Amino acid sequence: MISSLLSACVLIRTGHGRWQDVIRFIRQFKGVRRIFSVLGRYDVVVDLEASDFKELSSIVLRMGMFAGVVFTETLVEIQH
Numbered sequence: 001m002i003s004s005l006l007s008a009c010v011l012i013r014t015g016h017g018r019w020q021d022v023i024r025f026i027r028q029f030k031g032v033r034r035i036f037s038v039l040g041r042y043d044v045v046v047d048l049e050a051s052d053f054k055e056l057s058s059i060v061l062r063m064g065m066f067a068g069v070v071f072t073e074t075l076v077e078i079q080h
Contacts, residue, residue: 005049006056007077010063012044018068019043025066029059042073 014022019037022044027035034047046063050056056076064072 005051006053007047007049008056008060009075010046010048010060011042011073011075012046012063013041013070013072014043014068015070022066022068025068026063029062031055031059 012022012026023035023037026032026044026046029048031048031050032046033049034045036045037043038045048056048059050059056074060072060074063069
């Protein structure tokens with residue numbers, strides 16, 4: 001069965017030493033299924049679900065406005 005929810009991963013680059021603050025802030029968001037820190041080009045990965053693109057956009061824009069976030073990249077799952 002195909003879910004009617006949109007599934008996406010948001011890759012986040014944080015300011016130096018801010019990844020823990022970002023995780024604490026974003027963990028509260030509706031739709032966040034998992035959030036964890038990673039090594040590499042990005043600092044935090046967020047696995048989230050939204051009911052539609054409008055809701056997804058709203059969530060990602062709120063993430064990007066947090067003071068500790070430098071930039072985000074959103075990968076939206078495609079349905080085959």
